[in-house]
Amino acid sequence: MNGMMLAPVTSMHYLVLSLILFCIGVVGVLTRRNAIIIMMSIELMLNAATINFVAFNGQIIAAGGHDNHVGQIFALFIIAVAAAEAAIGLAIVIALMRTRDSLNVDEIDLMKG
């Protein structure tokens, strides 16, 4: 097969990917009005950080640095905490839905000033 020559995946590729994910997440939080979609956008931001930690860990090891896999450990903790955060977020949404019918954050405006 005279297949296509694929460039090796470098840490720069991971960084660009995570930056794109992070920006999608930020824009989602700032522009979407549904609370659930905002939560999904926040998950994207956390996942962008996870990708960074794992990719940088690989880069540091490849460069021969002294690293005891802090980046990967950090990534595992992020996954665990993100799950706890989602559980609490959904519980709050359910509590809110019992007192009103909308999840549009623009209509959640009892307090002003």
Add this chain to the structure above:
Amino acid sequence: MPGPVFQPADLLTLGPSLALVIGATLVLMPDLWARRRGAVSAPLALLVAVATLALVVSIWVRSDPAAAPTAFGGSFVLDRFALYFDVVFLISAILAMGISLHLLPQDDAQTGEYYALILFATAGMMFMTSGLDLLVIWLGLELMTLSSYVLCGYLRSSRRSSEAALKYFLLGSFSTGILLYGMSLIYGATGSTYLPAIRGALDAGRAGGGLFSLGVVLMVAGFGFKVAAVPFHQWVPDVYQGAPTGITAFISTAGKAAALAAMLRIFAGGLWGSQVTDVWVPLLVVLAAASMILGNVTALLQTSVKRMLAYSSIGHVGYILMGLVAVGSQLTGSGAGAMAGRGDDLYRFGVASVLIYTLVYTFTNVGALAVVAALRGRGLSGEDIEDFAGLARRRPMLAFAMLVFLLSLAGIPATAGFIGKWYLFGAAIRADMAWLAVIGVAMSVVSAYYYLRVVVAMYMRPAPEGEEQEPVSGVLTATVVMAMGFTLLIGVFPQPFLDLAAQGAAHLRMLPWQG
């Protein structure tokens, strides 16, 4: 990370945090068999907090001023800087429980979970201040904020409480995402999450560049949300107004103190050298000035006392950030001997001013919210300025306590607030940022106007006709008396408290601890 990762003796270093977590777990149990929910667990939680406070004080007394125990390969340290903040968190938790013990039975919502969550949040704050590794600091932060989200929405049948919880949750986890991305970039640029190693990489010139600077900017933004500095403050008024008053007191004092402690650890303890401070000091200058101006000016327009205190807390964060700016302006050199003489003095002075102000603000703000809680009764929310009309005639002692707290918030001499502001403004002036101190003084004058509006209502307006007040419970009276006592004590005899803050500041200076 140097050294072995875990030794059994590390658990002793973890003592206060472990005591809180074990205590909080115990607090969850009595509700299973107690006849009335919360009847046993709520006093038990108060006992756990008081016992932990005694433990922290005894550790401080027996600790060696020239060294500090570290644990887990150096990523957790129990120095006097951490112990000082542990005391602040526990005092705030105890006073907040005092408010809640009075208010929750009125809402028929007295349960053990509530108090256990306060203890869990306090344990998280302790990890934030003791952490020397970004991972530990972040995990402590999450334990604190996740507990606070639940506590904010605790009154499930109240629409305001649920609304406050959703806003706090969405903006809080958004800021967590920003903070975490910043941490990941700093890890990528320096190859470590361990603060002394990050500083080593900076000293050796191995870090820097656009990604590192972006990481620092994102961390400033993330912590800006957590301490509620302008322009990251939008969530504060709604959350503080909607949350149960005890929780408002807790997160507005201990929650902010924890975020400030973590900022001091990371920025003043780790991110040294001109290439970093050139990034974060100007940002903090802008945050400080904007918070002082916007927080105080918007507070002028409020009719709800709880909401007014929320905006004024934004202004107070602005004052405190001045102390951080003063510290940062001294961190331009690199290497261990870069800072000597005047710079070193100013570094300690700046850190100590932040430390003393967090203690002062804890007593004052919790006290003011405790008076708001005491006013709640039949048909009264206790939150509007109107509810304070004629209070001096109806309840002279309560009105006097509120007067003390408001004068302290405004920074009038002979109250604790004056001492705190004196040191913060002094730090800014000594760091050649006199213009920032001028904004601070001018905004203190503005703040005196809206604090005095409440005083005028209390002392110069007639009480509404035929209103009967609920009696104030003994535990709430004790809370108000304790907060008022310390507000006056720090104002009249500040020296012992200043010494404690100076010792805490000296220990932050001694980083990195070699385990």
